[in-house]
Amino acid sequence: MTETPLLPLVNIVTTDLAAITRGRPATEARLASAAQTGVGWVPANLCLTPFNTISDPNPWGSSGDLRILADLGARYTTASTGSATALDLVMGDIVELDGTPGDGCARTQLKAAIAALKSETGLSIRATFEQEFLLKPNHRADDAIPAHAFSVASLRAAEPFVPRLWAALEEAGVEPEMVLAEYGNDQFEVTCAPTDALAAADRAIVIREVTREIARNLDGRACFAPKPDPDAVGNGVHIHFSFVDAKGEPATYDAAGPGGLSLHAASFCAGVLKHLPALVALTAPSPPSYYRLAPHNWSSSYTWLGERDREATLRICPVVTLGGRDPARQFNIEYRAADATANPYLALAAIIRAGLAGIAAALPAPPIVSGDPSIMSAEELARNGLHRLPETLDLALAELAADTVVKGWFPPRLIESFVAVKRAEIALMEGKTKLAICAAYGERY
Ligand code: GLU
Ligand code: MG
Numbered sequence: 080m081t082e083t084p085l086l087p088l089v090n091i092v093t094t095d096l097a098a099i100t101r102g103r104p105a106t107e108a109r110l111a112s113a114a115q116t117g118v119g120w121v122p123a124n125l126c127l128t129p130f131n132t133i134s135d136p137n138p139w140g141s142s143g144d145l146r147i148l149a150d151l152g153a154r155y156t157t158a159s160t161g162s163a164t165a166l167d168l169v170m171g172d173i174v175e176l177d178g179t180p181g182d183g184c185a186r187t188q189l190k191a192a193i194a195a196l197k198s199e200t201g202l203s204i205r206a207t208f209e210q211e212f213l214l215k216p217n218h219r220a221d222d223a224i225p226a227h228a229f230s231v232a233s234l235r236a237a238e239p240f241v242p243r244l245w246a247a248l249e250e251a252g253v254e255p256e257m258v259l260a261e262y263g264n265d266q267f268e269v270t271c272a273p274t275d276a277l278a279a280a281d282r283a284i285v286i287r288e289v290t291r292e293i294a295r296n297l298d299g300r301a302c303f304a305p306k307p308d309p310d311a312v313g314n315g316v317h318i319h320f321s322f323v324d325a326k327g328e329p330a331t332y333d334a335a336g337p338g339g340l341s342l343h344a345a346s347f348c349a350g351v352l353k354h355l356p357a358l359v360a361l362t363a364p365s366p367p368s369y370y371r372l373a374p375h376n377w378s379s380s381y382t383w384l385g386e387r388d389r390e391a392t393l394r395i396c397p398v399v400t401l402g403g404r405d406p407a408r409q410f411n412i413e414y415r416a417a418d419a420t421a422n423p424y425l426a427l428a429a430i431i432r433a434g435l436a437g438i439a440a441a442l443p444a445p446p447i448v449s450g451d452p453s454i455m456s457a458e459e460l461a462r463n464g465l466h467r468l469p470e471t472l473d474l475a476l477a478e479l480a481a482d483t484v485v486k487g488w489f490p491p492r493l494i495e496s497f498v499a500v501k502r503a504e505i506a507l508m509e510g511k512t513k514l515a516i517c518a519a520y521g522e523r524y
Pocket of ligand 1: 211312313314315316371376377378389415
C-alpha cells in the first residue's frame, strides 16, 4: 500500500476572548509572506463564543477585514503528538490591513503592558502558567474506581499519555518542568520553566493545544474547564510571576521586605489586589469559573496575599535554600484566580497593568494574611483588607463596568467585545442547572 503524500502545514493562530485558539493554515513556502503581510481574518471572529455563536450585538458587525501577522520568533513545532503531520503553531498578532495594531488583539495588549512596565519602572516580568486539566480517559470504564491522587498508578494508567506529552512539549521548546498526576480524579498538571511574559503566554497556548491533540490521538479528551463537574476538583491556571531589573538581575526578593517582597513587588501586589474584583472578570471569565473561586477549593476567593497558602489569591511561593540555592533567583508570586476560560495574554496584561498602577502609586505592601477568611469576623476581614471576590460572572462584569481604571487599560472595542461575548455566554447558560453548565463548559474546554 502506498502512503498518500501529505503537505505539512503551519497554523498561524490568534487566541480570542473566549480563550479559543483559532487561525489559518499556511504552507511553509507561504510562511515568510504571512509574516510580512499576514493571513486574512474577520473582525467579528473576536465575538465568537465558545459555543460557536457570535455575540449579537457586537462592535464589528459583518463588515471589515483584518490580517493575522505571523510572529516567526514564536513558532512551536512537534511531530510527537501521534498525528499524521506535525503540530506546527506560529503565534500571530491581529493587525489592520495597513499594519496598525488591531484593537481586538490580546497578544498586542500583553506586549503593550510589558513595554509600559519596562519604560515606567525598568522592570521586566518573567512568568509561567501552571495548568491543570482532566484526562477524560479511554483507559478505564466510567464506573471504574479512579487511581489514587498523585499516584504512580494514575500516571501509568494513562500510558503512553504522560511520556508522549512530555516528549512533545520538549520538542516544541516550551521547556516542560513537570507533568504530574494531580489531586482530582483523572486530573493532571503541566508546568513549564518561567520565561519572558509574552513567551510565557505563548507557551500556555501551546501546552493546551499539544495536550489536547495527544489526548485526542489516544481516543481520550483533555478538559481544562474550571469545574468539569460541580463536585469535581477545580482545574486552575496559576500564573507565576517575578521581576528582573534592567541588568537582568532578580528584583522580586528583599530578605528584609514583608514576606520577602521587594518594594516594587509589594506595590505590584497591592495594585493587583486593589483591582482584583474587576480583574477576575478577565482572568476567570466564565460562569463555572465562579464555582471554582470559592473557599476551601485551594483556588482563590478573597483579595488576599498569603505566604505559601494555597487559598490565597496572591501566593508568595516557597524558595528552596537546600544545596545553597539562592532565594532571589527563585522567588516568585502566584496569581491563583485564573482558569483556562481566560485568554492568557489578556489575563497577564491585566495583572501587569494592575501591578504597574500599584507601583506608580507607590502603594504600601498589603497585609500578609494567614488563617481562614471564610470564618473571620467582619472586623477581622476589614483589618486585613479582605473582600470576598465576586461570586458570579455577572457580578464580576459589574465590577469591571465600575472600574474605569481597569477598562481604561484596553481599547474600548476590546472591552465592548469582551463584555458582549461574556453576556452572550451568560444568556446561553440561562435556566441551566449548575451540572449542565459545568458539562457545557467541560465539553468546550
Ligand atoms: N486545583 C486547585 C485549583 O483549582 C489547585 C490545587 C493546587 O494548589 O495545585 O486552583
Ligand atoms: Mg496544582
